[in-house]
Amino acid sequence: MSRDIVLHAVSMLFHGREADLLALDKVDLEIPAGRFVSLIGPSGCGKSTLLRLIADILKPHSGRILLGGDSPRAARLARAIGVVFQAPTLLPWRTVRQNVELPLKIVGSAVARGASPDEMIRLVGLEGFENALPHELSGGMQQRAAIARALVLRPRILLLDEPFGALDEITRQRMNLELLRIWAESGTTALLVTHSIAEAVFMSDEVHIMSARPGRITGTVPIDLPRPRDLAMMRGREFFDCVNKVRDGLFGYEGIPGPVPVEAF
């Protein structure tokens, strides 16, 4: 199977006033085309940095990134990458349709492969809200609109940085199911950053585990649950086994928090 996202020995150094910070240390990653893959790790381990490098928002200090054989810059210019961020990034004075069609307006009619904004709005389940303004929508609906906007140019790669982090648990589960349906219909390669173990397992074909600073990929857990996924699977033995594997990868086999030493009291 072809590799859609390849990182080879990617390091990222941020220059600080006092000292430099090694945010990513020789990260190797290969994601086959069409997969749904998650990246999980503690806060500050470099997940967003990794996504920004792939999206060509940042340049790596060293190492190589290839997206379908192209550089991130070439992939970005070819509109092959869609990004959804955690914070709402819709323009508040524009309606849902105007937000979703914005990327089409920016690239102009030169890109023939773009979807119609209304088709994308239907795909994310926002029909009837085309003329609503972002403040009239719930948080979950705003993220649906952001996903529609990210997909309107039919990118091959969809990068999602904790897109549902601000939502309540029930809305989040519904959005996860929706996102899987949208991913299956759109045929993109999806890379999801999350710090929820259950979410990573539920969504993914593979979960990559990152360590705290400097960020490294320390393990990969394949998730062999059948697709399409449904919430009932989260109660099954197989799901539980995968969750434990990711947990062990993150915290070590002892698990944390460990027994509290007596002298702590």
Ligand SMILES: Nc1ncnc2c1ncn2[C@@H]1O[C@H](COP(=O)(O)OP(=O)(O)O)[C@@H](O)[C@H]1O
């Ligand atoms: N633009 C930046 N300049 C300096 N340091 C940064 C910058 N972006 C991120 N960092 C630092 O790099 C590390 C990784 O950050 P980030 O990728 O946001 O982590 P995560 O998304 O896993 O929480 C953190 O220590 C953060 O403070």
Ligand SMILES: [Mg+2]
């Ligand atoms: Mg982050």
